[in-house]
Amino acid sequence: xxxxxxxxxxxxxxxxxxxxxxxxxxxxxxxxxxxxxxxxxxxxxxxxxxxxxxxxxxxxxxxxxxxxxxxxxxxxxxxxxxxxxxxxxxxxxxxxxxxxxxxxxxxxxxxxxxxxxxxxxxxxxxxxxxxxxxxxxxxxxxxxxxxxxxxxxxxxxxxxxxxxxxxxxxxxxxxxxxxxxxxxxxxxxxxxxxx
Numbered sequence: 001x002x003x004x005x006x007x008x009x010x011x012x013x014x015x016x017x018x019x020x021x022x023x024x025x026x027x028x029x030x031x032x033x034x035x036x037x038x039x040x041x042x043x044x045x046x047x048x049x050x051x052x053x054x055x056x057x058x059x060x061x062x063x064x065x066x067x068x069x070x071x072x073x074x075x076x077x078x079x080x081x082x083x084x085x086x087x088x089x090x091x092x093x094x095x096x097x098x099x100x101x102x103x104x105x106x107x108x109x110x111x112x113x114x115x116x117x118x119x120x121x122x123x124x125x126x127x128x129x130x131x132x133x134x135x136x137x138x139x140x141x142x143x144x145x146x147x148x149x150x151x152x153x154x155x156x157x158x159x160x161x162x163x164x165x166x167x168x169x170x171x172x173x174x175x176x177x178x179x180x181x182x183x184x185x186x187x188x189x190x191x192x193x194x195x
Contacts, residue, residue, distance in 0.1 A: 043182055044152060045171045048193060054167030057147035063122050064134040068111060070147075070167050077190045078109040078163040079183070082145070082154040083135070084116035085125040089176035090158045094129035096180045097160070100187075101132050108187055111135060113144050115157060162186050165194050 058069040081097055083090040101110040112135030114122045122135055138144045148154055148161065152169045160183065162171040171186040 042174045043171070043186070044174075045186060045189070046152060046169060048164070048170075051164065051166075051168035051170060052150050052152075055147050055150070055163065055169065056167075057144050059136050059138075059144055062111075062134040062136055063114070063119060063126060066134060068134070068136060073109050073163065074167055075165050076109050077107065077165060077187060077194070078111070078167070079104075079187065080111060080113060080148070080161045080163065082113045082115055082148075082157055082159045082161075084114055084157060085121045086116075087157050091125075091129075093158060093160075093176040093178075094125070094131065096177050096183070098130045098132060100180055100183055103184070104187060105132070107191060109133075113138050113148075113154075115139060115142075115145060162190055164190050 054070065054074075056070045058071075059067070062068055079101070083094075085091075097110075104110075110133040112131070112133065114135045114137050116139050117125070117137070118139065119137055122137060125131070126135065136144045145154060148169075150169060152161070152172045153159075154161070155172075156174045158176055160173040160177060161169050162183075164170045170190045173182060173186075177183050
């Protein structure tokens, strides 16, 4: 009887490992509800020669009621943050993002992509943390997330992407921004390309 219990326990453990492995998928759109795997702050920078095609999207569902399209962002470096309000690392990095957005307001576009919330919750988060830029509300259609589903797209929540002036992904921070100099260094590097 004891051997049988150990076998059942071993099978349950293997099944649990299989299920947990599925939850950590590296697919950019692993869960359309916004429940992405949180990452560890890994940074990827892509040289201009290795960047893929420009990101293309159009949306009208922003937290400030404005419209936004990829064409609106061309010609300037853009920072895109994928987030949702109850995500602990999103909350942890919010003040940093707000500060960097204010610092670079005259040199770079910023916008968020909220992958889970409706406007009331998203607006409350932005008010609480003083976020100075709008976010796309992408929970219903996922169209913006899909547009960014490239080799260097959002693979976690939060993910922050830096786009070059042509709208191509130039850098990615997977997970919370733990040091603002990582993001500002990435932005500065892409800004240097436009001089």
